[in-house]
Amino acid sequence: MSEQVSQLLESLREKAGKGDLLYIGESIVRVDSLEKVLGKPVYTADLIPKGTVYAKLFHSSIPHGMIKRMELGVAKAHPGVLGVLTWRDIPGLNESSAILPDRQLFADSIVRSTADIMGAVVAETQPAASEAVAKVKVDYEPLPAIFDPLEALKPDAIKLHPKGNIARQMKIRKGNVEEGFSKSDVVLEKTYRTQFQDATPLEPEMGLAMPEDGGVKVIGSMQSPHHTQAAVAKVLKLPPEKVRVIQAVTGGAFGPKSDETPFDVCSTAALAAMKYRRPVFCGLDREESMVMHTKRHPFVISHKTGVTSDGMLMADESRIVGDTGAYASLGVFVIVRATFHTVGAYEVPNVKADSFLVYTDNTYTGSLRGFGGPQAIFAMESQMEELARKLGIDPLEFRMKNMLVPGKKNATSAVMDSSCGLPQCVEKVVASSDYRRKAPLYGKQRGGLRRGLGIALLMHGNSLGPEGNDYGAVHMEIHSDGTVSVGTGLTEYGTGAISGMMQVASSILGVPLARFKLERPDTSKHRESGPTVASRVVVIGGNASMIAAQKLKAKLVPLAAEMMKADADDVSIADGVAFKLSKPSVSVKWDDLVAEAYRKGVDLKDDGFFMAPAAPWDTEVGQGTPYVQYTWGALIAEVEVDTETGYYRVLGVHAAYDVGKAVNPGGVLGQIYGGTVQGLGYAMMEELLHKDGQVVNPNLGDYYIPTSMDIPAEFKAFIVEVPGPLGPFGAKIIAEPPIVLPGPAIRNAVLNATGVSVDDLPVTSEKVLMGSPKKVSTSR
Amino acid sequence: MTINVNGAERSFQVDPLDRLIDVLRDQVGMKSVKEGCGTGDCGICAILVDGKLVNSCLMLAAQCDGRRVLTLEGLLGDPDMKRIQESFVVNNAAQCGFCTPAMLMASWDLARHSPKPTPDEIKVAISGILCRCTGYYQIIDSVHQACGEGAK
């Protein structure tokens, strides 16, 4: 036997030894990389056929009022205009809402924000449509408007919706906070505020629709094709089978593309396509996108926290108010996540939380990476820092004393099990940042330039948790040429999660990912797989993928055994070769195995369906296990502040996340880097401002997201792996968590550098120098 | 008017306000040129005109008479571009891919002027192109590796 051959056999044995973990933990080449670096025309705007007409939405110019009259004649007469669609043109339901039925597609009588869509001009060209939109004239009867959620909560506030101004309320009642406060030596009351953040996917929202087969085909930039299908079908009054929705390659999402905006643009395009029997493109430019799509909820969170003099947390009472703007959208779940995370990664024996999702006349808010977590953790981690200072205890020691470890209970009284990797995360970042040496040093600084370290810890409940049935579905087919195609309603929009999900299948089947092909998510081909949100693709979709792959493998192994005259349990497949474990020189190439299957009529397609176990909790008191597993994290940020101007730089970030099992480490790091920088933007510079309900800065010139010059010079990211019970190979979610910790860590670092507490995000240089403009109040 | 697009002379009839990005996408089919904001604030539309990186959403096509335009499509056979693209793939530098063409153009342009760029030089070269997915780190690593400085 030659050296080469024996090495090959040895390698196969070694791979066989890995079993299903064959390719898990290897950084892969994503299935969609090539088309992206080649600049292929795969995004929605690249697919516009000749003869397409353009639909341009027009929206309300006032934040709250009744529509008296819409004057459309001049717009209709503009050259190139085919017509103007309004609520009158809707054959089905005039509805475009994700959860609560509180929002219309086209306003018919009342407008509740400047993001409210009134209709669409349809014209031969984009410029003609835009010009005609300017000629639409609407007369309103303005109504008094509310822009502050605390105002909306007042008993005498005007009712913005028929059922009042509270869209959802939640409670946590754990233990007895009064008793807890009585046992506390120090009680601190403080209020924290966060701002509207815009997701800013670089590709704005758009949809392309064309009449097909008595119905309509829609291609668009979105996170959830099946939800979009349901929404369009409702508007068009068509059975869902007549509405075919395909997700095009999507240029970033971060949340809003799973809320109403894709419904809006796709329903509009579909409506126009059916009416004018032409392909219709409905796209938003950046300004429209920033006005119309959902933003991150601004929150006002007040904490009253009791702690003993030696630093044990005894009680926390929080009041959480989220501004959902004109409509509830996904806010009904954002408030739930925020509430469950109200005391963050700590054990507090007595917890009382009251949270309110409140309507105002600001533009509406909904899903955005983190989904209530960033706001809740900002408040609690800031509070922890303030408490540490008040107690005179080192902020790290104080956190470590109270943090969740196996055996401790979180805010919902769920007991943390051995899959809690928080201590390991803390250890990594403390070592990497040299915290123990630097922190005391920085405490003694003098001079204008001051450095500071800030810490924040993360608990992040995985997947949909309490939001509903958490399932995924994957269809897999091995073709006669040996390639494996994967079809699912779950979508890729940059995270790389779909490749990770496919990597699981590739690992089970023993075939490199390069042989896999992803089908474009298509409601006519792929069953409903739940929304692609909550970072759940690798965990939920990965399991479904695993099941499908296992089913296919079970069909192939007996065949391979037959071909090699081996026992079935002596057969292993790795790197596209099926071989006898006991004698690897006996082997069958994958392509030959597949060919044989085809010859024998073996059906090489199957489905995998996975539903996460129910996450039961008592809705009255917010106790139970709303999440089946958690992702853990720790981040230490080092800043340098110019105390004369308040300007500061983030010198370094040290971040560690317990991801259970890193299926694709390169992908995990990509999410950590990207999420952290988006979190840095949230912490330092991003603020979508409203003035009297009008968005002040709906453009990228005055809404600042980090450039390459804003990223910390030093970024040390660590992957910790403490397997969890839910995901394939113990995987936990990673896409959302990295956006959460930069906010509080930077805020705390600035505090340690300067003694200045900035209690409302973003931490701007002005606030560092002059203090927060809003008064920190302890009122309820 | 005539513009040389990726080596081929092309003639156009344009209106004064027609943007170069629209002419390239709609009339020449160069879909790698993307629009992220339309106001010159994001750099997603960046291409090379007469060898200079510019935002094509802010250039009037009419002002490009006689000029040479290079988009990603025109560099698909170029060995330096190939090396950078391969590095992007291996280093996970393309997530949603929307900024990728502009990042590739800026990187290729940098490598022409500065064959072994440092991470700081790379950061400056891409500082006018916004990325929301990657946080820039893997893009900077990709370019650094592709251009032979190598050490991670």
Add this chain to the structure above:
Amino acid sequence: MSSLELFSPTNLDDALNFMLREDKGVAVIASGTDLIPRIRKKQVSPSVLVDISSFQNDLRYIRESGGTLRVGALTTLTDVLESPLMRDKLSALHEAAEIFGAPQVRNVATVGGNICSAASSEDLIPVFMALGAQLKLVSAKGERTVPLEGFLKGKRATKMKPSEILAEVSFEVPKGRSWTGFEKLGRRNMLIISLVSMALSLSMKDDLQTIAGARIAMNRVSDRIPALAVKTQDFLVGKRVTTETIAQAQKILGSELALTSDFRASGSYRTEVAQVYLKRLLLRCSGRIRGSG
């Protein structure tokens, strides 16, 4: 389609003659990075655009002659950055150009366009002003040279006549006993909309201790336009750079400025920062002058 016309003359004289004849609705376009977004947003609606971007030989240069640095109006910001002459003789301008916009913007944005936009967010204008920029305005009838300060009338308004084009910006090459510095604050480190930007041009008497003259220019001074802080300048003449002098100068600057509040920052914060910058620039410039003397 739009009714806008684009007139692309082949030479400067044709452009000037055209502009003398037509006196309404004409706008000059070079790179268009400032003008085009404004036209699209309907903030301005010219009927004719006179395209001067092709006059590269006439209007794009950086030269020194007899103690004067002459910069053609079509000189791009990248040209400024790449010019050894600029880096050596007008380093403040080089520094300011480094953090202006972003690479793609610098490749097309012109020195002339910057000045003519007269936008209050323009943070290069203070540097030009501190350096004592002189503007050569040409028309079919002749030419005139005016100082930059005084040329700006108000928000996005200059004293240029409809028939004129800005052809050249010139600077006295600073003499041995002077130095110019620049400071800018934004909310991020590139593609910045500056909250405060200040340039100080300081010149000392032969003893290198006493201030002979100072030019302090900032964006958004009052009426939200770039201007010189005249009172502070006058105060500084004849003084030495001491803690006392600095404190007093800061006080006068604070009372002289009328920095407005907007959604980006408050006027009082801007003023605080401006006062800090004044101190830093005074120390830096005087230090450089002493050091090189």
